[in-house]
Amino acid sequence: MAPALTGAFFVRGWTMDWSYIAAHVPDFLGGAWVTLSYGLIGVACSAVLGLLCSLVRVFRVPVLRALVRAYVELSRNTPLLVQLFFLYAGLPRVGVKLSAGACAVVGLTFLGGGYMAEAFRSGLEAVDRSQREAGECIGLTPLQTVRYVVLPQAFATAAPALFANMIFLIKETSMLSVVAIMDLMNVADTLRTGGGRTIEVLSMLVVAYVVILLPVSLLATFAERRMRFAGFGRQHTV
Template sequence: MDGSFILAHVPDYLSGAWVTLRFGLYGVICAMVLGLLCCLLRYFRIPVLQRIAGGYIELARNTPLLVQLFFLYAGLPRVGIRFSAEACAVIGLTFLGGAYMAEAFRSGLESVDRAQVEAGECIGLTRGQNIRYVIFPQALATAAPALFANVIFLIKETSVFSVLAMMDLMNVADTLRTSGGRTVEVLFMLVVAYLLILLPVSALATLVERRLRYAGFGNQHSV
């Protein structure tokens, strides 16, 4: 291992990490919004739209991100629909992630016991209050581990953004590897960079899950 090589290229990795993190976060946020929307469309059985949401979830969950990105970035421009590489990255990650987030939210909503909703109605809560104070907090708490697992999954998936010629961590490493031949140092820094991004996310997940332990009140499985 060559320490001076590593030190000299820390700035390259920082800029790569910034691309990975920034577009990963954009994708995660958009995916959460899309996922919540799809989940609600299905939960409240909105006609037609629930079918569309269901079909979208199947399509997105059963195809690889790499193939989705090729279609977006190299396929669609040929029929006149053109996005920048950055837009493709966010759209692709949102398309993939939205479906996974929707499934996580759904499992949360389904875990809320019917009796809870009925009890809410009995004490005179309106439908809106029931959702706001009874269903949503419990559903979110139950869904939290799956949601965080999806966040980590999506940030990992950003590693294919290099096919869009974006200078994310993976592409920075690949460029350095082909130009300098210091494969071991380059890969070592890549591993460290991903750990530095993902370990805090994982720590945050543990913290949030611990604070949301009140979920599942009345379920016999959890205490």
């Protein structure tokens, strides 16, 4: 098959330009820092938003419940790219000007909140109703019951989904370049389109994401296992 082509490929004797890579490591470190910061801020904010939304749904708070439902569907069924454009290019037309950083955080939170809400909801619904009754029967207030009895169990059940969302959200930061955030993706893109060496740049990009996300994945596995061995989340037979 096309010997000329493959031949040409090898004959040119292509090699990785390591000095180019070495020279641009600082750029990628900067990008990685931006990616990780926005990723973690996004994860934290969406976890809080998601938890609140899931509580509203599970405890059937009137009115808010319908709003939360609408929000979850909107956030899950629109791409982050569209959400970011809306914040960055749309809102200024109606007089709301957000900085690039604010757009990034709001966008990630809007997207992640919906996913986190669903993850928390699955955890909350997996906690038997009788657990809530047992908590209230020892005189805890409904709020105390949620805090000490329901949430820890819900969290353990939801942990795998929550960690999956966390990794998903950190990867979604690669969209932030459209609002001019200098994250990893944007650093790589700027180097490449500015005449840099494509393969070297893209390889560094891949390595950078793996270096950031692999520890998160390993941490997730470790945390899940710990919870399981402690008796968390495991269906105990009655």
